[in-house]
Amino acid sequence: MNSLISGATISIAFLLGACGSSSGGGDSSSDSITGLWNVTEVDPDFGEDIGYIRIFTDGRVIYYDYQQDEYDAGDNCYLIDNDQTLTPIGGNQYRSEIAGFPAFTQTMTITRSGNVLTVSYADTFDINDNGDFTEILNFSYPMLTGVDPVFNECS
Numbered sequence: 001m002n003s004l005i006s007g008a009t010i011s012i013a014f015l016l017g018a019c020g021s022s023s024g025g026g027d028s029s030s031d032s033i034t035g036l037w038n039v040t041e042v043d044p045d046f047g048e049d050i051g052y053i054r055i056f057t058d059g060r061v062i063y064y065d066y067q068q069d070e071y072d073a074g075d076n077c078y079l080i081d082n083d084q085t086l087t088p089i090g091g092n093q094y095r096s097e098i099a100g101f102p103a104f105t106q107t108m109t110i111t112r113s114g115n116v117l118t119v120s121y122a123d124t125f126d127i128n129d130n131g132d133f134t135e136i137l138n139f140s141y142p143m144l145t146g147v148d149p150v151f152n153e154c155s
Ligand SMILES: [Ca+2]
Pocket: 048, 049, 050, 051, 065, 066, 067, 068, 069, 071, 072
């Protein structure tokens, strides 16, 4: 497998996940979006895909994709991917870039409300495959608290 492509796919899977959920506007605080977030989701065809992201103050995003779940059906370890960066461009807007894949650069609205991170963006690539390239997708990710996870990287 081409690891670069694989890594990009992982990144895209994170912020371009297919399992959107509608969420209301709600209150957005000015809290930082940095932290460790649980991005586990359930794919309707392939089952639960356990994963976490850590967002750093400098905009780096590290994605930890657990492999021994229904979706990945792999070993008891994590694929660790750091190709994505988020650059603030004003307000709650961020430019998402994936190293080596400029075509996937896009603007995302990311807000934190308490211990929930909400990510929304236009479905420019129709990742949910419903033929609508202009709809806005919304995702909510809970903060991972109370644990100090050790992400053992797959060798
Ligand atoms: Ca996974």
